Amino acid sequence: AFPVLRMVATASNLTPHEVQDLLEKRVKPRLTQVKGIGQVALLGGEEREIQLSLNAARLRAYGLSALHVAQAVRGSNLDVPAGTVKTSLSSENSIRVTGRFDDLHRLREQVVGQGPNGAEIKLRQVADVYEGSRDARTVSRLNGQAAVAVSVQKQADANAVEVSEGVRAELEKLQTEYAAQGLRFVVATDSSEFTLQAAEAVNHDLALAVVLVA
Secondary structure, three states: OOOOEEEEEEEOOOOHHHHHHHHHHHHHHHHHOOOOEEEEEEEOOOOEEEEEEEOHHHHHHHOOOHHHHHHHHHOOOOOOHHHOOEEEEEEOOEEEEEOOOOOHHHHHOOEEEEOOOOOEEEHHHHEEEEEEEOOOOOOEEEOOEEEEEEEEEEOOOOOHHHHHHHHHHHHHHHHHHOHHHOEEEEEEEEHHHHHHHHHHHHHHHHHHHHHHHO
16 A cells, blocks of 8 residues: 655654664554554664674584574574564674664573583673674665654555544654654655645536536
């Protein structure tokens, strides 16, 4: 379905990661509650990614492989969206983990195997763990600065004009509530404007027809 509204969001007083978190955790849930909203998508933000740099010598010493470590992390009970950990082997000695980790220390303490004597092998013993950014698949900019694009789709039976008005009202509230963070939205396209113009044209034609008939 074609989006009712397309806009870009910025927060001048936050880091790119903080902007993404604000939009994911605060803005998106609020917009999805607007009457008639079908879907809200964020594009072009800087998503957090945990990167693991594996120590090949230590892996060999413990009899572990990169795949074994990736599987152990994926099967952990760490706090991530949807309750899962997504991992990808970007090279023989590197693993990328996409998810939300409020405490990197917990990840470093994650058990990834057992030694010959039954002792637990923790992730920190075989890898350096640090926070980075996921490779961007889309890029959004506002006046040359990095931004996050927000796309809003309505439900099939919802009125585009009413949805647009509801979203715009919520955007005003959000900008006021998060003024300290410098949150700002700039609407790029609004399909409801075409609907209003079309309705006005029809009303004009009807009025003209009435005058001519009269």
